[in-house]
Amino acid sequence: xxxxxxxxxxxxxxxxxxxxxxxxxxxxxxxxxxxxxxxxxxxxxxxxxxxxxxxxxxxxxxxxxxxxxxxxxxxxxxxxxxxxxxxxxxxxxxxxxxxxxxxxxxxxxxxxxxxxxxxxxxxxxxxxxxxxxxxxxxxxxxxxxxxxxxxxxxxxxxxxxxxxxxxxxxxxxxxxxxxxxxxxxxxxxxxx
Numbered sequence: 001x002x003x004x005x006x007x008x009x010x011x012x013x014x015x016x017x018x019x020x021x022x023x024x025x026x027x028x029x030x031x032x033x034x035x036x037x038x039x040x041x042x043x044x045x046x047x048x049x050x051x052x053x054x055x056x057x058x059x060x061x062x063x064x065x066x067x068x069x070x071x072x073x074x075x076x077x078x079x080x081x082x083x084x085x086x087x088x089x090x091x092x093x094x095x096x097x098x099x100x101x102x103x104x105x106x107x108x109x110x111x112x113x114x115x116x117x118x119x120x121x122x123x124x125x126x127x128x129x130x131x132x133x134x135x136x137x138x139x140x141x142x143x144x145x146x147x148x149x150x151x152x153x154x155x156x157x158x159x160x161x162x163x164x165x166x167x168x169x170x171x172x173x174x175x176x177x178x179x180x181x182x183x184x185x186x187x188x189x190x191x192x
Contacts, residue, residue, distance in 0.1 A: 018048035
């Protein structure tokens with residue numbers, strides 16, 4: 001492979017890595033919410049170069065090594081533990097890109113980058129105030145917070161609300177006054 005062609009493929013590999021990271025919802029949310037501090041956007045841009053350099057410096061990486069590296073960067077730089085199952089997916093994608101880079105297959109890197117950019121969604125997470133929360137003090141540890149997740153793809157917007165499960169309260173009609181003893185305890189009886 002000629003030197004100019006190798007540089008071109010390296011540029012394509014870098015662009016593909018950045019596209020994959022920019023499309024990663026865990027990183028998008030971390031940057032948008034400033035989990036990396038006031039310089040979250042700069043850290044995200046740096047992350048692309050760091051991941052690219054990591055692959056170049058370590059030619060024979062296993063999937064677990066890539067996952068560990070990405071997880072460590074997210075924890076260190078964005079104070080975020082990624083537990084949504086996306087680490088293996090992003091790691092596999094990056095590993096595939098690196099194999100194309102090693103083979104000098106710039107066309108495959110361009111195709112992957114194009115596919116990522118077409119599928120890329122803008123993910124946002126914003127807290128919602130529920131009627132229950134407005135009646136409860138903010139420092140109440142039992143309050144429930146819902147997040148509204150909005151994904152945008154090609155101008156289409158999808159709003160979904162994912163509430164946390166509510167603990168089941170005992171049915172007040174089934175508790176009889178004789179079941180409540182003086183010290184505030186309630187006797188629980190088995191249903192017949």
